Amino acid sequence: MISTAAAPDPIRLEIFKHLFASIPDEMGAILRRSSYSPNIKERRDFSCALFDAAGEMVAQAAHIPVHLGAMPLSVRACIETHNFAPGDAVLLNDPYRGGTHLPDMTIVSPVFIPEGDTLLGFVASRAHHADVGGQAPGSMSLATEIYQEGLIVPPVKLLEAGKMNVDLLRLILANVRTPAEREGDLRAQLAANHRGVQRLQALVDPVGRAPLFTWMAELIGYAERATRTQIANLPEGRYAAEDVLDDDGVDPSPVLLQVAVEIQGDHAVVDFAGSSAQRRGGVNAVYAITVSAVMYVFRSLIGAEVPFNSGCLRPITIHAPAGSVLNAEPPAAVAAGNVETSQRIVDVLLRALSSAAPGRIPAASQGTMNNVTIGGYHPETGEPYTYYETIAGGAGGHPRRAGASAIHTHMTNTLNTPVEALEFTYPLRVQRYAIRRGSGGAGRQPGGDGVIREIELLAPATVSLLTDRRRSAPYGLDGGESGSPGR
Numbered sequence: 001m002i003s004t005a006a007a008p009d010p011i012r013l014e015i016f017k018h019l020f021a022s023i024p025d026e027m028g029a030i031l032r033r034s035s036y037s038p039n040i041k042e043r044r045d046f047s048c049a050l051f052d053a054a055g056e057m058v059a060q061a062a063h064i065p066v067h068l069g070a071m072p073l074s075v076r077a078c079i080e081t082h083n084f085a086p087g088d089a090v091l092l093n094d095p096y097r098g099g100t101h102l103p104d105m106t107i108v109s110p111v112f113i114p115e116g117d118t119l120l121g122f123v124a125s126r127a128h129h130a131d132v133g134g135q136a137p138g139s140m141s142l143a144t145e146i147y148q149e150g151l152i153v154p155p156v157k158l159l160e161a162g163k164m165n166v167d168l169l170r171l172i173l174a175n176v177r178t179p180a181e182r183e184g185d186l187r188a189q190l191a192a193n194h195r196g197v198q199r200l201q202a203l204v205d206p207v208g209r210a211p212l213f214t215w216m217a218e219l220i221g222y223a224e225r226a227t228r229t230q231i232a233n234l235p236e237g238r239y240a241a242e243d244v245l246d247d248d249g250v251d252p253s254p255v256l257l258q259v260a261v262e263i264q265g266d267h268a269v270v271d272f273a274g275s276s277a278q279r280r281g282g283v284n285a286v287y288a289i290t291v292s293a294v295m296y297v298f299r300s301l302i303g304a305e306v307p308f309n310s311g312c313l314r315p316i317t318i319h320a321p322a323g324s325v326l327n328a329e330p331p332a333a334v335a336a337g338n339v340e341t342s343q344r345i346v347d348v349l350l351r352a353l354s355s356a357a358p359g360r361i362p363a364a365s366q367g368t369m370n371n372v373t374i375g376g377y378h379p380e381t382g383e384p385y386t387y388y389e390t391i392a393g394g395a396g397g398h399p400r401r402a403g404a405s406a407i408h409t410h411m412t413n414t415l416n417t418p419v420e421a422l423e424f425t426y427p428l429r430v431q432r433y434a435i436r437r438g439s440g441g442a443g444r445q446p447g448g449d450g451v452i453r454e455i456e457l458l459a460p461a462t463v464s465l466l467t468d469r470r471r472s473a474p475y476g477l478d479g480g481e482s483g484s485p486g487r
Contacts, residue, residue, distance in 0.1 A: 008218045016215040017222075017307055020059035023123065023199045024048035028061045031125055031192035036184030039130045039388050042421045043414045046127035047071065048192060050200065052216045053119045055079050056310040059219070066100060066342045066411035067126045069292025072310055073098030074106045075122055081155045084110035084119065087162030089193060091186075092155040093132065095146070095286045096330050101338040102150040103128050103139050103388070105186065107158065109193040111200045113209060120204070120212065123196030125189045129182055130373075131386040133175040137375020138386050141464040142249045143333040144280045151175040159190065177375065177384045223311030228266035230302045231315055234356045236263050241352035242274075243344055246471045248281025249336070254472070255283055255325055257341075257348045263356060270294050270349070271319040272326045282466075284328035285337030285345070290320045293345035293411060301357065339369040339390065340468045342411040347474075354477055359399045363447055364474035365409040366393025368467050368486065372453075376461035378427055387426050389417050394440040394448030397480055403448035406435050427458040436484075441473075443480030450486065 027048035035041045047063035055075040060068045077097040078090045089109045093099050099106060106126040112119055132139045134150035143149045151172065158165055169186070173179035203212060238260055245255035258274035278284045291313070299312045306312075320327035325341065328334060347364045354361040370391035378385050390412055395403035408414050419430045432454040440447030457463075467486060474483040 008222065012215070013218060013222060017059070017219055019203065020050055020216070020219065021061070021307070023050050023196050024059060024061040026199060027123065027125060027192040027196040028063060030195045031127065031188050034188040034191050035127070036181045036188070037130050038417055038421050038425050040127050040185055040188070042417050043389065045414045046125065048123070048125045048196065050196065051075050051122040051124065052213070053121050055122065056220055058121065058216045058309055060308055062413070064413050065296040066289065066292050066338060067104065068308065069295040070098060070100050070288035071106065071124055071126060073288045073291070074126075075108050075124055078108045078155045082157065085161055086110070086112045087159060088157055089159035089190060090155050091153055091158040093153045095288070095334045097154060098288050100286070100289060101335045102132050102134070102146070102152065103130070104338065105129050105132070105153070105189070107186070107189045107193055109197055111197045113204055114201050118209065120200055120209070121216065123193050123200065125192045127185060127189055128388070129185055130388045131177045131182070131375065133177070136373070136464050137177055137462050138373025138388050138464055140335050140371055140373045140388065140466050143282050143335065144250060145331045146333055147331060149282065149333055149335050158186070178386055219307050220309050220311040223307045223309050224314045226302050226304065226306040227298060227312045228315045230298070231263060231268050232266040234263045236265070237356070238262050239352045239356050241348050243348040243351065243475075244472050245283055245341065245344055246468050248279035248283045250281040251279060255279060257326070257344055259348050259352050261349070261352050261356070267315050267317070268298070269317045269319070272324065273319060273321055275321070276325045278323055278325050278328040278332045280333075282333035282335040283325060283337055283341050284332040284334050285326050285341040286334055287320060287327045289337050289342050290326045290345060291318060293342050294318055294349065296411060297346055297349045297353070301353070301360070336466050339371055339412070339466065343367050343369060344468070346410045351475065361477065362398040362403065363396035363441070363477040363480055364483070365396045365403070366450060366483075366486070367469045367474050368393070369412050370486065371466035373464040374426070374428065374455070374457070374461050376459060379459040380427075385426055387422070387428065390414060391451055391453050392416060393450040393486070394483060396474065397441070397443050397445035397447045397476070399445065399478070402445045403440055405440065405448040406451045407448065429456040429458060430454070431456050439484040441476050441481040441483035443476055445480070447474065447476070447480070447483045450484070
């Protein structure tokens with residue numbers, strides 16, 4: 001039995017940090033290896049995390065920031081709507097209940113003491129499914145309300161006492177273009193969650209249930225203290241900035257993002273008042289996205305190897321006006337809020353903090369995930385297919401180093417789809433994949449260059465592009481030039 005002291009022992013704290021983090025790490029390995037779609041298997045567009053019994057995030061794998069910061073709200077929605085028992089698993093993708101956008105399917109599983117009814121916590125996996133229905137293949141097309149973007153799944157039990165809800169699964173698969181792939185990916189998420197449940201349960205005998213609860217709380221407290229220390233090291237005051245998205249895809253006028261950060265001792269107030277009202281097009285971010293982006297920025301400022309968990313958010317108050325583009329209300333379309341607006345929340349928040357933390361903040365990165373979706377029917381099999389990918393770009397130059405080229409930045413942490421995997425799976429051919437030299441913006445520490453990706457369609461298909469920074473270039477800081485707009 002490992003005992004705990006009244007004051008956290010730093011050595012044991014480090015041991016438990018790695019013990020808990022190893023659970024979502026292993027879940028991620030299971031999910032990647034057992035998934036069907038290249039988007040999950042090759043690009044690793046998924047995330048896994050561990051939560052305590054109250055739904056507070058304890059540990060996460062080094063997966064996708066925009067998934068992970070929002071995931072506690074999904075777990076909370078599941079807790080509010082369901083009574084859990086051993087063997088249950090709740091599925092959801094509803095952005096207005098802690099989701100991000102509809103392609104991101106989340107499965108939440110409770111973890112109970114073996115052979116008992118004491119709840120230890122939860123494990124959760126979130127993965128981007130290449131199609132969840134909607135008006136165009138890939139479920140990421142231009143829409144003016146969420147119903148056009150795909151199937152909305154509120155928190156519902158996919159597993160109950162270990163038994164699959166077959167009728168629910170049939171309903172989901174009847175509303176997507178690639179049912180076999182979707183079922184395979186959902187079952188891969190269930191397998192990942194099952195391993196997470198096993199691994200947390202396996203800690204009960206050697207550690208003890210009470211110490212497990214104690215060290216979960218200690219890790220959350222540790223992250224909170226580290227965040228408070230970091231905020232307290234910033235000069236007190238008010239720091240403001242603004243940025244714009246090019247448009248919402250429907251109305252050509254820019255979408256304004258405004259933020260004011262008030263540093264008050266070891267507490268920060270982040271206020272997005274003045275940002276545009278929610279728009280007809282899908283650039284609207286739900287509150288979970290805004291929380292996720294703010295959490296990412298402040299965690300990035302810490303620098304040290306501190307757990308990325310719910311404690312990072314405790315010293316921060318976030319104000320995002322209801323009905324704004326950063327706290328949209330139903331039935332607003334939200335597909336781009338997760339992938340585009342999240343990136344720009346980071347940009348505008350870093351720009352504001354550059355005055356509070358000079359010498360530590362990079363210039364703007366690509367500011368878009370460059371979403372490409374292609375779908376149609378494979379000419380060899382006649383079966384439908386959907387391809388989804390985000391295209392890398394350049395990282396902003398940092399006061400101490402140049403920005404990296406051809407890399408996924410900030411709220412995305414995915415990889416590219418290898419050319420071989422893409423051409424093997426889909427009726428597509430990559431004609432060119434190269435660095436777009438000179439596009440990063442000149443400076444003492446220049447910005448990273450973007451990417452050129454040319455894809456030939458070998459059969460008729462529907463193509464959707466969901467991108468930004470085509471008119472508003474990524475900004476430079478401290479005299480550095482702006483980067484080139486995308487095209």
